[in-house]
Amino acid sequence: MLTTIVKDTRLKEKTCKQFLPDKSGHFGKYGGKFVPETLMPALEQLEKEYLKAKEDPKFNEELKYYLEQYVGRPSPLYYAKRLTEKLSGAKIYLKREDLNHTGAHKINNTMGQVLLAIRMGKERIIAETGAGQHGVATATAAAMFGMSCDVYMGEEDIRRQSLNVFKMKLLGTNVIPVKTGSRTLKDATNEALRDWMSSVMNTHYIIGSVVGPHPYPMMVRDFQIVIGQEVKEQMQKAEGQLPDYIIACVGGGSNAIGVFYPFIEDEDVKLIGVEAGGLGFDVGQHAASLSRGEKGILHGSLSYVLQDDDGQTSQVHSISAGLDYPGVGPEHSYLKDTGRAEYVSVTDDEAVDAFNLCTRLEGIIPALEASHAIAYTVKFAPTIDKDKIIVINISGSGDKDSFEVAKKMGIEL
Amino acid sequence: MNRIDAKFNELRERNESAFIPFITAGDPSLDATRKLIVEFYRKGSDMIELGVPYSDPIADGPVIQSSYYRALSGGVKLSDILELVRDVRKKTEIPIVSMISQSILFKNGCDNFVKSAVKAGFDGATIPDLPVEEAEEIMEAGKKEGFKIICFIAPTTTSHRMELIVKKSQGFLYYISVVGITGVRSELSAGITENIQNIKKLTNLPVALGFGISTPEQARMAGKVADGVIVGSAIMREIEKYSSQGDDVLVDKVGKFVGKLVNSTKNRN
Ligand SMILES: Cc1ncc(COP(=O)(O)O)c(C=O)c1O
Numbered sequence: 221m222l223t224t225i226v227k228d229t230r231l232k233e234k235t236c237k238q239f240l241p242d243k244s245g246h247f248g249k250y251g252g253k254f255v256p257e258t259l260m261p262a263l264e265q266l267e268k269e270y271l272k273a274k275e276d277p278k279f280n281e282e283l284k285y286y287l288e289q290y291v292g293r294p295s296p297l298y299y300a301k302r303l304t305e306k307l308s309g310a311k312i313y314l315k316r317e318d319l320n321h322t323g324a325h326k327i328n329n330t331m332g333q334v335l336l337a338i339r340m341g342k343e344r345i346i347a348e349t350g351a352g353q354h355g356v357a358t359a360t361a362a363a364m365f366g367m368s369c370d371v372y373m374g375e376e377d378i379r380r381q382s383l384n385v386f387k388m389k390l391l392g393t394n395v396i397p398v399k400t401g402s403r404t405l406k407d408a409t410n411e412a413l414r415d416w417m418s419s420v421m422n423t424h425y426i427i428g429s430v431v432g433p434h435p436y437p438m439m440v441r442d443f444q445i446v447i448g449q450e451v452k453e454q455m456q457k458a459e460g461q462l463p464d465y466i467i468a469c470v471g472g473g474s475n476a477i478g479v480f481y482p483f484i485e486d487e488d489v490k491l492i493g494v495e496a497g498g499l500g501f502d503v504g505q506h507a508a509s510l511s512r513g514e515k516g517i518l519h520g521s522l523s524y525v526l527q528d529d530d531g532q533t534s535q536v537h538s539i540s541a542g543l544d545y546p547g548v549g550p551e552h553s554y555l556k557d558t559g560r561a562e563y564v565s566v567t568d569d570e571a572v573d574a575f576n577l578c579t580r581l582e583g584i585i586p587a588l589e590a591s592h593a594i595a596y597t598v599k600f601a602p603t604i605d606k607d608k609i610i611v612i613n614i615s616g617s618g619d620k621d622s623f624e625v626a627k628k629m630g631i632e633l
Numbered sequence: 634m635n636r637i638d639a640k641f642n643e644l645r646e647r648n649e650s651a652f653i654p655f656i657t658a659g660d661p662s663l664d665a666t667r668k669l670i671v672e673f674y675r676k677g678s679d680m681i682e683l684g685v686p687y688s689d690p691i692a693d694g695p696v697i698q699s700s701y702y703r704a705l706s707g708g709v710k711l712s713d714i715l716e717l718v719r720d721v722r723k724k725t726e727i728p729i730v731s732m733i734s735q736s737i738l739f740k741n742g743c744d745n746f747v748k749s750a751v752k753a754g755f756d757g758a759t760i761p762d763l764p765v766e767e768a769e770e771i772m773e774a775g776k777k778e779g780f781k782i783i784c785f786i787a788p789t790t791t792s793h794r795m796e797l798i799v800k801k802s803q804g805f806l807y808y809i810s811v812v813g814i815t816g817v818r819s820e821l822s823a824g825i826t827e828n829i830q831n832i833k834k835l836t837n838l839p840v841a842l843g844f845g846i847s848t849p850e851q852a853r854m855a856g857k858v859a860d861g862v863i864v865g866s867a868i869m870r871e872i873e874k875y876s877s878q879g880d881d882v883l884v885d886k887v888g889k890f891v892g893k894l895v896n897s898t899k900n901r902n
Contacts, residue, residue, distance in 0.1 A: 256692040258787040418813030531740030
């Protein structure tokens with residue numbers, strides 16, 4: 221059963237006293253709107269329309285309908301018996317976002333935003349994508365509603381994620397290769413923003429994570445909190461209690477905030493975000509913005525960013541295209557500073573090992589992104605009591621990563 | 634008086650529009666930038682907009698992006714650019730406005746940036762990714778030092794926002810002539826004259842027009858309707874064209890191009 225978006229936000233307002241983000245889009249000092257004036261009216265319109273839609277039962281019903289009938293929600297919360305036994309520590313549950321239509325949590329957000337774009341009378345959709353999961357989710361929603369769609373994707377990611385590129389094309393989306401900078405997610409985001417600068421009159425930009433200028437971090441969060449709401453109900457049914465730990469990978473931070481958010485006031489539930497430690501902590505070798513970054517501005521908001529002492533964005537690396545991003549959503553920066561969530565990182569190799577472990581033990585091939593959350597659990601679970609419960613958010617399926625993992629194993633497909 | 638105000642007062646008396654070339658600091662080299670600024674001044678430019686290269690400039694098209702990229706590959710730092718302006722100040726009192734991303738500004742700290750910029754000889758800044766709502770701190774820092782924060786108005790700007798912006802902007806207003814990013818375009822958008830007149834109803838601040846102005850003919854038209862004409866990508870494209878031919882050729886060729894734009898802006902030909 222889905223709870224509506226409306227209800228959950230009110231809950232937050234009441235119990236937390238402080239409703240975040242504030243009116244100007246700040247989570248504490250983080251967030252805000254750092255974009256050219258050309259885009260400001262569009263952001264104002266988007267915020268207004270979103271806040272209206274969110275209070276509109278018709279919008280919520282429609283979204284709920286598509287999430288249930290099209291996306292396949294609720295997604296199961298599965299007790300990973302063999303993984304639990306293997307690690308012989310806490311009891312481990314997997315939230316199966318990989319079972320959503322298109323294979324990741326990203327579609328929760330794109331369904332919401334496409335419905336919103338239709339309400340706003342926009343005819344064209346654009347998006348950026350890293351792993352291609354958000355691109356495919358956007359292309360899918362666009363196809364289903366008959367909208368024209370362009371997706372920006374870095375050349376390096378096009379190489380790493382050729383399967384998703386092909387899917388987007390099948391779905392009728394135009395995939396635009398981005399050749400600037402590091403040719404990954406950051407540069408695709410730049411290009412999408414530039415496109416929007418010229419097309420803002422008839423185009424809606426669907427950002428794929430809780431990043432970007434206000435209202436995106438708030439809106440994308442709201443569309444993803446269905447994950448955590450379900451976990452709460454499912455856990456109650458399965459164990460009659462709340463989990464002790466929730467572990468999720470953090471790229472921009474949308475799957476993590478989605479599963480964390482409904483538990484924020486349940487202070488006994490520990491929230492752990494896992495970032496991409498890549499090849500190590502030298503500059504350019506990882507993408508752990510919260511663990512290693514500093515306060516800075518990237519893509520329209522103030523948050524932790526990996527940058528040099530002049531404010532130039534640093535190169536980043538992760539084996540997982542979806543985590544290969546030098547910034548992070550502003551609400552995570554806020555949760556880090558307030559201590560409500562903890563952020564750690566694991567390396568490429570640890571993630572690949574966890575990918576294999578989960579596949580062998582549970583018959584579930586997780587996305588490399590989600591494998592980061594599993595990898596941290598592999599280290600963490602044995603250190604805690606058997607009566608504790610961990611929920612890992614399996615943000616997506618690893619189908620898309622087959623080629624990359626095969627390459628890493630020295631196998632040619 | 635701040636050099637920007639003095640310049641616009643002087644031009645107002647002569648009933649002339651300002652010509653404002655944009656140039657990226659450090660492309661192809663800091664030395665070339667210094668020579669080019671002095672040459673632009675000699676050719677009759679009224680003000681310089683000096684671009685501080687940034688790795689992720691969302692308001693900029695491919696021409697300026699790649700000039701930023703070349704400058705950063707050459708290792709240019711903000712401290713080098715301050716040094717450059719200090720050097721230029723030995724040769725000319727032309728007003729110099731920096732174009733700087735809020736990412737760089739934030740990292741350096743508003744007060745710190747304004748103080749060092751003023752000390753180096755900058756007169757103000759345009760911050761393309763900083764809307765007025767977030768500009769409080771830099772505006773305050775600027776006021777203390779007489780450093781002008783120039784705000785943008787876009788064709789998409791609503792009348793409610795326009796009122797807010799004209800109240801905050803200092804020195805002049807930067808009217809973005811197109812819905813989109815910087816770049817070379819073949820035509821000026823329709824409706825510019827009307828939009829500038831609307832701004833003028835709200836403020837006495839000079840209004841400069843930029844984004845997409847690339848030919849002498851466009852500069853002439855822009856000069857008729859606006860108090861200032863800003864040309865960026867077209868100049869950076871010329872710089873790119875001649876950058877491998879040595880500084881003398883570069884300065885000569887690009888200087889001539891700018892000279893033509895100056896004359897067109899002032900309707901002298
Ligand atoms: C399966 C999967 N998980 C996680 C991510 C990272 O994004 P976020 O941190 O916003 O959840 C992505 C992004 O592409 C993804 O495809």
